[in-house]
Amino acid sequence: MNTVGVAAQQAQNFGEDAWDDLLNYIEERRVIPIIGPELLRVQTDSGLRSLYGWLAEKLATKLSVDTADLPQPPTLNDVVCSYLAQHGRREEAYTRVRSIMREVNLEPPRALRQLAQITDFNLFVTTTFDPLLENAVNIERHGGQPSAEVIAYTPNRVADLPGELADLKRTVVYHLLGRLSASPTYVLSDEDMLEFICALQSEHLTPERLFHELEHNHLLLIGSDFSNWLARLFLRMAKRKRLSDPRDFTEVLADDHTTKDARLVAFLQQVSMRTRVYGGAESFVAELHQRWSARQRLAPAAPEHSAPQRFLPPAREMPENAIFISYAREDLPAVQRLKTGMDAAGLTTWFDLDRLEGGDDYDRKIRANIARCSFFVPVISANTQRRHEAYFRREWSYAVDRVRGMAGGAVFVLPVCIDDTGEAEALVPEQFKSVHMTRLPAGEATKEFLRRLQELFSGRSA
Numbered sequence: 001m002n003t004v005g006v007a008a009q010q011a012q013n014f015g016e017d018a019w020d021d022l023l024n025y026i027e028e029r030r031v032i033p034i035i036g037p038e039l040l041r042v043q044t045d046s047g048l049r050s051l052y053g054w055l056a057e058k059l060a061t062k063l064s065v066d067t068a069d070l071p072q073p074p075t076l077n078d079v080v081c082s083y084l085a086q087h088g089r090r091e092e093a094y095t096r097v098r099s100i101m102r103e104v105n106l107e108p109p110r111a112l113r114q115l116a117q118i119t120d121f122n123l124f125v126t127t128t129f130d131p132l133l134e135n136a137v138n139i140e141r142h143g144g145q146p147s148a149e150v151i152a153y154t155p156n157r158v159a160d161l162p163g164e165l166a167d168l169k170r171t172v173v174y175h176l177l178g179r180l181s182a183s184p185t186y187v188l189s190d191e192d193m194l195e196f197i198c199a200l201q202s203e204h205l206t207p208e209r210l211f212h213e214l215e216h217n218h219l220l221l222i223g224s225d226f227s228n229w230l231a232r233l234f235l236r237m238a239k240r241k242r243l244s245d246p247r248d249f250t251e252v253l254a255d256d257h258t259t260k261d262a263r264l265v266a267f268l269q270q271v272s273m274r275t276r277v278y279g280g281a282e283s284f285v286a287e288l289h290q291r292w293s294a295r296q297r298l299a300p301a302a303p304e305h306s307a308p309q310r311f312l313p314p315a316r317e318m319p320e321n322a323i324f325i326s327y328a329r330e331d332l333p334a335v336q337r338l339k340t341g342m343d344a345a346g347l348t349t350w351f352d353l354d355r356l357e358g359g360d361d362y363d364r365k366i367r368a369n370i371a372r373c374s375f376f377v378p379v380i381s382a383n384t385q386r387r388h389e390a391y392f393r394r395e396w397s398y399a400v401d402r403v404r405g406m407a408g409g410a411v412f413v414l415p416v417c418i419d420d421t422g423e424a425e426a427l428v429p430e431q432f433k434s435v436h437m438t439r440l441p442a443g444e445a446t447k448e449f450l451r452r453l454q455e456l457f458s459g460r461s462a
Contacts, residue, residue: 018276019291022218022252026120026292029166031218035126035133038223038255038281039111042132044104051130052076055100062096063088080189095182101130108136111282114289116140123165123213125174127224129186134173141171145315148172152179152186153207155199160207165217169353170313174210193230201237214238219251223281226257231264235272243272251275254284311336312343318350323453324373325351326395330383334418334443338379341445347453363394370398375456380417380426380437388427400429411435411456418443
């Protein structure tokens with residue numbers, strides 16, 4: 001069979017068993033999607049276009065580069081190289097790209113939004129510099145609030161994952177080849193790619209936690225658009241061993257470029273036996289989303305009284321009309337459980353997940369949030385009893401300040417106790433003791449508590 005025939009056969013071998021394996025791994029949260037530019041088809045002033053192809057044309061105009069003598073259609077690398085040949089300043093290309101992106105409001109493509117809806121993914125790695133993936137995650141998971149944690153690697157500043165994959169508190173979007181900036185800290189050209197690849201392989205510049213997760217999880221390379229050798233090199237970097245060596249984890253390559261490269265497909269089939277190849281990136285995402293969604297519909301329904309199992313982290317910025325939850329950092333697990341129950345009841349909640357506890361800017365932010373929140377829920381526990389001096393007490397003081405300006409009988413503070421701390425001996429402001437304290441052991445929100453909050457909200461909007 002010739003190499004073209006091998007490519008076609010390899011792409012067709014992604015059958016029902018392969019899908020079943022992949023979906024099982026995803027449900028166990030052992031899969032990391034790695035997103036490339038092939039998924040970035042966006043509506044522009046010249047219609048539906050590949051983002052990077054459209055950017056190349058816009059950048060050529062900004063830099064006064066004549067594209068007539070460039071390969072057609074020109075790439076960002078073509079434009080940058082031509083500009084450098086004209087003795088242009090390399091740094092100017094990056095700030096011009098940032099200006100172009102600031103001038104438009106591009107909607108995340110459907111494929112990115114479908115991936116963001118697959119909530120079993122809590123880490124996305126992208127080889128693109130644009131913000132479309134993080135925007136898709138924030139739209140689909142956080143109501144448009146900028147809640148996803150965005151990390152960008154650069155050769156001169158190693159940025160790694162905040163912890164192990166299973167312990168990530170927020171959905172993480174990791175820009176492996178840099179993130180859009182006015183500085184030359186992301187990949188625009190082939191020369192940039194060389195610098196990033198060399199740095200990523202360097203002993204002192206490797207994001208070790210990220211590469212540990214890439215090595216020990218299954219990978220989806222979707223729309224990578226890697227050249228023949230770059231695809232091989234990336235797989236070797238991620239797996240940290242010869243591709244022909246036995247390993248327990250699979251990789252799926254889904255993009256048009258790979259399936260059209262018969263030699264690459266033949267190499268993977270003959271050498272890297274754990275690598276599977278699918279056709280186009282968009283069709284792969286559509287089928288993956290459809291199959292994953294179908295599984296969710298078939299999953300046994302949770303009992304009516306049980307709370308959802310997945311905790312959605314609060315947005316970095318507090319939404320309007322949110323309920324502010326104030327807590328001691330030792331009580332975070334109970335607060336996460338409380339927020340999960342309130343979210344399920346359709347209530348908008350917010351608390352500071354990072355607990356920075358320092359700095360004037362941070363204090364102003366918290367004070368402003370308490371001044372505009374809908375209700376204030378102080379979480380009382382043995383931990384708050386032990387801590388006579390802590391930042392949550394300052395939050396309680398700000399809430400008291402707001403209560404002083406309210407009419408008598410106005411409801412704002414709704415104290416919650418998550419253990420057996422007595423109401424009489426609770427070390428709280430007197431204004432908190434004048435209202436009923438609700439007991440929610442371990443943060444489990446009761447139907448009565450949720451119904452009261454819903455009624456309070458309804459009364460406000462009436």
